[in-house]
Amino acid sequence: MQGGVSGFQNAPVTRAVVLASGLLFVVFSAQRRARALVLSHQGIVKNFRLWKLFASGFAFQSTPELLFGVYLLYYFRVFERQIGSNKYSVFSLFTISVSLLLEILSLVLLKDTNYLSTLACGPYGLIFASFIPFFLDIPVTSRFRIFGVNFSDKSFIYLAGLQLLLSSGKRSLIPGICGLIAGSLYRLNVLGIRRMKMPQVIASFFARIFAPSSGGSSRPSRSLVGNMSSRTSRAVQNNQPSGFAPVVEPPESSIAMLVSMGFDGNAARQALMRARNDINTATNILLEAQTR
Structure with missing residues (x-):
């Protein structure tokens, strides 16, 4: 973990x-x-x-x-x-x-x-x-x-x-x-x-x-981890495969777990839905999307 x-x-x-x-x-x-x-x-x-x-x-x-x-x-x-x-x-x-x-x-x-x-x-x-x-x-x-x-x-x-x-x-x-x-x-x-x-x-x-520097500047966090870029969120959403049956809404505990690891809440929800609520698979999806 x-x-x-x-x-x-x-x-x-x-x-x-x-x-x-x-x-x-x-x-x-x-x-x-x-x-x-x-x-x-x-x-x-x-x-x-x-x-x-x-x-x-x-x-x-x-x-x-x-x-x-x-x-x-x-x-x-x-x-x-x-x-x-x-x-x-x-x-x-x-x-x-x-x-x-x-x-x-x-x-x-x-x-x-x-x-x-x-x-x-x-x-x-x-x-x-x-x-x-x-x-x-x-x-x-x-x-x-x-x-x-x-x-x-x-x-x-x-x-x-x-x-x-x-x-x-x-x-x-x-x-x-x-x-x-x-x-x-x-x-x-x-x-x-x-x-x-x-x-x-x-x-x-x-x-x-x-605060560690990132690209020459740093900003203190005020909420959970800071937001993932909208580009990453769109990447996760665009990777949603078509033709699958609707999945169950991800539990809040799983979303909170991913958010605490540094991911945006909306992106975490989309990744969990794509991974059929498997938190490890969702983590991999988010990491791959973040590197794009």
Whole structure:
């Protein structure tokens, strides 16, 4: 299952988070100070530094964590395209902040035990919060068996998340759980968070900086993914074979799935009708039409 078709197009917030994670990892690894970013009760109470708290929320400590984390962040850019960069920036700030607060609380509660002394660093809050809409909103489009075990097209994302969750044992398990809690609170619309937006001045500023360029200019996304060109829509419509019996109207969930991947709603509907509601075939049709 694809998370999108055009890199970081219409996903400037995700691009900024990925760049921040990568750059901070390189900087602190080069200085051999990556271990200094881990959260600890002593570091928070006695040696508190705001920059360190910020860095620990974005920089991974090890290369495997970075690889799996960036992969998941890149895949979950589909949600930024779905709700728009403005609301996704609120989602990111909320989940990272709430997750960090919960992690600090867990360190305070467990400071007198031998169970936990430090926590893994990195954007665990944002990543695992994204598993809430991934589980609830992204449909399974295909199933298959490997060595007698049932899998779906979503299984590999869950496996990557499990690998990241257990990468540092209990040190990464608790940040992952805190991220799931933060994502659940956002889903429940605590304090009306889902209605909040970033000020347009701030949103436009970061969109101009982090939005990938396309032909020398870039424009921030305001809706699902941005519109596919009318030429692509006409190409899909003109490819509709004649002589076939009318097909059933495509379900809205299938259309929403294709829209979240970066395609125009009308073109997605036409492709699904041509593919007789087979989402994989419809995706191929849209991709072929887009290259014309």
